[in-house]
Amino acid sequence: MTAQRVCALSELVQDEARRVEIDGVAMAVVLDSAGEVHAIGDTCTHGDISLSEGFIDGDTLECWAHGSAFSLRTGKPLNLPAYEPVPVFAVVIDGDDVLIDPDVKKPVG
Numbered sequence: 001m002t003a004q005r006v007c008a009l010s011e012l013v014q015d016e017a018r019r020v021e022i023d024g025v026a027m028a029v030v031l032d033s034a035g036e037v038h039a040i041g042d043t044c045t046h047g048d049i050s051l052s053e054g055f056i057d058g059d060t061l062e063c064w065a066h067g068s069a070f071s072l073r074t075g076k077p078l079n080l081p082a083y084e085p086v087p088v089f090a091v092v093i094d095g096d097d098v099l100i101d102p103d104v105k106k107p108v109g
């Protein structure tokens with residue numbers, strides 16, 4: 001699959017997550033306070049909660065349900081109760097378009 005447009009860069013609000021979906025794969029897209037765009041799997045690994053309803057703090061996205069914060073760079077949870085990472089997707093910015101290929105996961109360190 002090739003990268004698909006999910007939204008316009010100008011539609012993203014800094015430090016707010018936006019839920020997008022490509023072929024049934026839900027993602028949380030975030031424009032962080034440094035101006036960098038991230039995309040991680042939208043479903044918390046602790047429960048069936050949409051992470052895009054959570055809170056941004058720097059380069060983390062915190063699940064509102066029980067407080068696990070996930071790194072927007074690695075997908076790893078930084079605190080319990082979640083202990084499994086969410087996938088991190090490579091984002092391509094093309095002009096004002098935000099593109100994501102759901103098959104391309106960023107390597108996590």
Ligand code: FES
Nearest residue numbers: 044046047063066
């Ligand atoms: S459902 Fe996300 S931390 Fe519990």
